[in-house]
Amino acid sequence: MAGKTLYDKIYDAHIVADxxxxxxxxxxxxxxxxxxxxxxxxxxxxxxGRRMRRTDATLAMLDHNVPTTPRxxxxxxxxxxxxxxxxxxxxxxxxxQLYDMLDVRQGIVHVVGPEQxxxxxxxxxxxxxxxxxxxxxxxxxAFGIGTSEVEHVMAxxxxxxxxxxxxxxxxxxxLPPGITAKDMALxxxxxxxxxxxxxxxxxxxxxxxxxxxxxxxxxxxxxAIESGARAGxxxxxxTTFEYIKGRPFAPKGGQWDVAVDHWKTLYxxxxxxxxxxxxxxxxxxxxxxxxxxxxxxxxxxxxVVPDPATISDKAxxxxxxxxxxxxxxxxxxxxxxxxxxxVFIGSCTNARIEDLRAAADVLRGRTIAPNIKxxxxxxxxxxxxxxxxxxxxxxxFINAGFEWREPGCSMCLGMNPDKVPAQGRCASTxxxxxxxxxxxxxxxxxxxxxxxAAAAIAGRFTDVRELMAKEPA
Amino acid sequence: MEPFTTLTAVATPFxxxxxxxxxxxxxxxxxxxxxxxxxxxxxxxxxxxxxxxLRNSSPFDRPPYDKGKVLIAGPNFGCGSSREHAxxxxxxxxxxxxxxxxxxDIFFGNAIKNGLLLITMPEKExxxxxxxxxxxxxxxxxxxxxxxxxDGKVTEFEIDAFxxxxxxxxxxxxxxxLQDEKAITVFEERDKMARPWLYA
Numbered sequence: 115m116a117g118k119t120l121y122d123k124i125y126d127a128h129i130v131a132d133x134x135x136x137x138x139x140x141x142x143x144x145x146x147x148x149x150x151x152x153x154x155x156x157x158x159x160x161x162x163g164r165r166m167r168r169t170d171a172t173l174a175m176l177d178h179n180v181p182t183t184p185r186x187x188x189x190x191x192x193x194x195x196x197x198x199x200x201x202x203x204x205x206x207x208x209x210x211q212l213y214d215m216l217d218v219r220q221g222i223v224h225v226v227g228p229e230q231x232x233x234x235x236x237x238x239x240x241x242x243x244x245x246x247x248x249x250x251x252x253x254x255x256a257f258g259i260g261t262s263e264v265e266h267v268m269a270x271x272x273x274x275x276x277x278x279x280x281x282x283x284x285x286x287x288x289l290p291p292g293i294t295a296k297d298m299a300l301x302x303x304x305x306x307x308x309x310x311x312x313x314x315x316x317x318x319x320x321x322x323x324x325x326x327x328x329x330x331x332x333x334x335x336x337x338a339i340e341s342g343a344r345a346g347x348x349x350x351x352x353t354t355f356e357y358i359k360g361r362p363f364a365p366k367g368g369q370w371d372v373a374v375d376h377w378k379t380l381y382x383x384x385x386x387x388x389x390x391x392x393x394x395x396x397x398x399x400x401x402x403x404x405x406x407x408x409x410x411x412x413x414x415x416x417x418v419v420p421d422p423a424t425i426s427d428k429a430x431x432x433x434x435x436x437x438x439x440x441x442x443x444x445x446x447x448x449x450x451x452x453x454x455x456x457v458f459i460g461s462c463t464n465a466r467i468e469d470l471r472a473a474a475d476v477l478r479g480r481t482i483a484p485n486i487k488x489x490x491x492x493x494x495x496x497x498x499x500x501x502x503x504x505x506x507x508x509x510x511f512i513n514a515g516f517e518w519r520e521p522g523c524s525m526c527l528g529m530n531p532d533k534v535p536a537q538g539r540c541a542s543t544x545x546x547x548x549x550x551x552x553x554x555x556x557x558x559x560x561x562x563x564x565x566x567a568a569a570a571i572a573g574r575f576t577d578v579r580e581l582m583a584k585e586p587a
Numbered sequence: 588m589e590p591f592t593t594l595t596a597v598a599t600p601f602x603x604x605x606x607x608x609x610x611x612x613x614x615x616x617x618x619x620x621x622x623x624x625x626x627x628x629x630x631x632x633x634x635x636x637x638x639x640x641l642r643n644s645s646p647f648d649r650p651p652y653d654k655g656k657v658l659i660a661g662p663n664f665g666c667g668s669s670r671e672h673a674x675x676x677x678x679x680x681x682x683x684x685x686x687x688x689x690x691x692d693i694f695f696g697n698a699i700k701n702g703l704l705l706i707t708m709p710e711k712e713x714x715x716x717x718x719x720x721x722x723x724x725x726x727x728x729x730x731x732x733x734x735x736x737x738d739g740k741v742t743e744f745e746i747d748a749f750x751x752x753x754x755x756x757x758x759x760x761x762x763x764x765l766q767d768e769k770a771i772t773v774f775e776e777r778d779k780m781a782r783p784w785l786y787a
Contacts, residue, residue, distance in 0.1 A: 130767065130770050130771055130774045131767050131770050133749060134748070134749055135747055135748070135749060137749055139764060139767060139770075141771070141774050141775075141778070143785055144785075150617050150618075150670070151669065151670065151671065153619075153620035153621075154620065154621065154622050154671075157620070157621075162761070164761070167771075170786065170787030171785070178614075178617075179618065191618070193618035193619070194618055196618070196620060197618050197619075197620060200620050234785075237785075242669060242671075243668075243669055244667065244668050244669040244693060246669075257693075258669035258693055259669060259693065259696070260669055260670070260671035260674070260693060260696060260697035260700065261671040261697075262671060262697065262700035262701065262760075263696065263697075263700070265761065266760060266761050266764065269761045269764075269765070270761060270764045270765060270768075270771060271771065271775075272764055272767075272771055274749075274760070274764070308605055308663065308666060309605070309662065309663040309666065309689065309691070312663070312689065312691065312692060313692060339667075342663065342666065342691060342692070344692050344693070364784075365784035366784070369783060369784045373782070373784060376781075376782070408605050408607075429602075429603075429604050429661065429662075430604065432603075433603070433604050433605070527609075527614045528613070528614045528615055529614045529615060529617060529618065536637065546607075546609070546667060546668075548607050548609040548610070548667060549609065549610060549632060550609060550610075550613050550632050551609050551614070554613070554615075554632070554637070555637065
């Protein structure tokens with residue numbers, strides 16, 4: 115009998131009942147909740163007179179709507195305020211743990227879950243948010259769901275889940291200096307395409323993945339959804355255990371050893387088979403920059419903007435033309451000649467301490483270019499903010515000309531006051547360059563934190579490795 | 588949820604690749620705490636320009652497509668964010684069925700739960716249907732698993748039995764699952780012994 119993949123091991127261990135075909139009712143170990151996709155779920159429970167099955171397996175967070183200006187200021191948008199207040203009232207009514215806006219633990223749901231040790235290997239974990247794939251970095255099966263499913267998990271602690279196909283992306287060799295998990299994630303999406311992972315769960319493997327820190331693995335798995343995959347996975351190892359140990363939700367005392375013994379069984383068997391198997395060479399990955407309006411529209415910094423006329427597929431050609439028109443770019447332009455006026459360092463992809471350190475390393479002793487209208491750093495949580503401040507990173511950012519903000523989803527998605535204006539061009543460490551994602555008419559280029567910092571200094575995209583080779587002026 | 592049996596309606600041609608859920612409903616309109624009233628923001632950037640005027644390039648809002656209840660779309664429809672608001676907005680705009688070469692996974696799951704029928708068809712058949720979507724009515728029959736074009740040509744489609752049954756019956760999925768409550772409790776009792784640290 116062929117061995118099992120990590121995905122199949124976790125899936126099989128959670129089957130409560132068979133549903134025929136490829137479907138099974140799976141037990142869901144953990145649910146994260148935020149204010150945007152939960153109000154209708156709580157309302158559904160109320161209307162049906164149902165309670166939440168396991169409040170101890172649920173953690174709620176305010177992040178999407180939260181302004182990143184000082185917490186002493188009120189939320190001025192009445193609709194945002196209503197949604198925030200609704201979650202606070204619902205959490206109170208149903209007995210759900212919630213970190214409010216003044217709590218130091220508050221932050222982006224996908225930063226806080228791991229930070230609190232709520233995310234652990236081998237779990238099934240859901241959230242009404244597509245970037246739930248982030249938690250796969252711990253070898254946990256984590257995926258985004260819609261509001262009806264949020265309600266279903268609240269009421270039953272289960273979900274009908276169709277067994278996905280197994281896909282493996284192996285990145286062989288060592289990442290070159292200056293190349294980060296974000297570049298790896300974007301390079302993979304460029305190769306796989308935005309729908310290449312549809313119906314699949316991607317396991318990331320290979321030396322370059324194993325060498326990543328937990329922060330790097332989270333960045334990688336965060337963007338699994340941008341390849342169309344429901345979830346990403348990295349098999350847990352000592353790096354994982356070390357990260358979890360001592361965190362508030364981590365197993366304590368004798369239970370720690372029992373847990374680690376269990377976690378060590380979570381890997382893909384040697385003889386397991388994958389439906390799709392893709393290999394990349396780490397040495398070939400350059401700093402990546404997106405040029406279009408889909409994350410698959412990505413190129414190395416050394417490239418030029420593509421010419422739609424050279425694309426043979428008519429639908430793709432039309433899409434590329436529309437993208438370039440929206441992005442205000444001309445075919446054949448060097449990516450390194452594209453100037454930016456906004457820089458955003460933050461989001462569930464890149465707002466962890468390691469991301470802030472990488473950006474601060476570039477900004478130390480340097481200042482942003484005069485054409486930058488707004489450069490901001492938004493830490494992923496209050497704890498990330500405090501850690502960064504303890505290391506003096508906030509001063510580096512402020513001295514360079516960046517704004518140092520309070521935690522939240524911020525400029526990633528145009529739901530709170532942080533937006534890029536129409537025709538504004540932003541070097542962003544977030545995850546989606548969709549039309550209007552950062553605000554109506556906003557033009558987004560996805561990059562790593564180091565590349566975003568380099569763009570802020572140069573006022574245009576530039577290879578951070580070249581910038582770092584020179585002394586600050 | 589309202590059951591889906593048959594639907595006879597105008598089909599709107601909207602063939603584009605990778606229509607993401609930010610296009611279907613921009614994030615700024617997710618600040619609602621109800622499921623209704625999102626239709627006017629559906630495809631906002633496709634339908635309106637910066638000044639709020641209807642775009643000539645938009646197929647929506649003008650006859651005959653203002654009566655559209657079937658959407659004929661491009662590959663990877665509904666990719667991106669998990670927002671169920673995308674489904675609520677489409678349905679509030681009047682749509683009950685989307686036909687496309689492929690759909691993103693989360694959107695697919697969300698649609699079924701609200702009674703929005705998604706039909707996957709090969710690219711070639713989509714192109715044929717697009718040509719016929721000129722304002723006359725199509726008939727979608729879920730029981731028979733067919734789409735009848737205005738010229739009378741019938742195309743069959745696949746749908747798995749579990750989802751078909753739920754759509755036809757308009758079933759409450761939570762209610763269905765709770766019939767298995769005993770199995771859930773058994774799972775929890777066993778799991779509490781194996782992984783006690785996950786239980787408060």
